[in-house]
Amino acid sequence: MALQSPPPPSISPRQMNLLRIVSSLAWADGSLAKEEMDMMLDQFSGIFADDAPQQRQLRQELQEYLMQNIPLSESVPKLQTEEEKKLVLRLGYAVIACSSRSPEESNINDDEATAYQELVSLLGLPSETVQRIEAAGQAGGDDDLVETLTRHLEEYAQG
Numbered sequence: 001m002a003l004q005s006p007p008p009p010s011i012s013p014r015q016m017n018l019l020r021i022v023s024s025l026a027w028a029d030g031s032l033a034k035e036e037m038d039m040m041l042d043q044f045s046g047i048f049a050d051d052a053p054q055q056r057q058l059r060q061e062l063q064e065y066l067m068q069n070i071p072l073s074e075s076v077p078k079l080q081t082e083e084e085k086k087l088v089l090r091l092g093y094a095v096i097a098c099s100s101r102s103p104e105e106s107n108i109n110d111d112e113a114t115a116y117q118e119l120v121s122l123l124g125l126p127s128e129t130v131q132r133i134e135a136a137g138q139a140g141g142d143d144d145l146v147e148t149l150t151r152h153l154e155e156y157a158q159g
Contacts, residue, residue: 010057010058010061011044011048011058011062014078014080014084015044015048016065017075017078017079018044018079018084018087018088018091019040019044019062019065019066020065020068020070020075021072021075021076021079021088021092021119022040022088022091022092022095023040023065023066023068023069023070024069024070024071024072024075024115024119025072025092025095025096025112025115025116025119026040026066026095026096026112027069028096028111028112028114028115028116029109029111029112030111032066032067033098035098036095036096036098037063037066039094039095039098040062040066040091040095041059041062041063041066042059043091043094044058044062045058045059045062072115072118072119072122073118073122076088076119076122076123077122079123082125085123085124085125086125086129086133088119088123089119089120089123089125089130089133090133090136090137092116092119093116093133093134093137094137096108096112096115096116097137097138
């Protein structure tokens with residue numbers, strides 16, 4: 001019996017692209033920390049699934065896709081709107097700021113900072129927008145982040 005590849009996740013190609021960009025940032029230092037993976041799975045399953053059973057199923061589906069490290073230069077050009085770009089930047093910043101490899105290291109290490117700067121460059125957002133998003137992330141606006149992502153990404157649930 002031949003091995004089958006996993007079925008495509010129950011999210012749209014646009015949603016998958018957002019996930020891939022954010023996971024690329026998390027992979028920038030060569031490892032995907034449990035905190036980074038948990039944050040991404042929580043955020044994306046909470047946004048793209050309607051109830052707890054669907055969220056659990058989607059978490060399992062998406063976990064396989066987080067193991068893929070797709071270059072930012074391949075995924076970022078597929079973003080279609082400025083809203084998507086802002087959302088990717090918000091979530092990407094939150095993910096890389098949520099963990100460090102050791103207690104002595106800052107949450108955003110050099111590799112992640114380099115990948116984040118590449119993302120900022122590829123997105124081409126105005127510097128004021130980038131600064132506003134970073135300031136919100138530094139202020140610990142996780143609740144605001146979740147609310148904003150949920151509100152703006154609901155439209156992609158159908159897309």
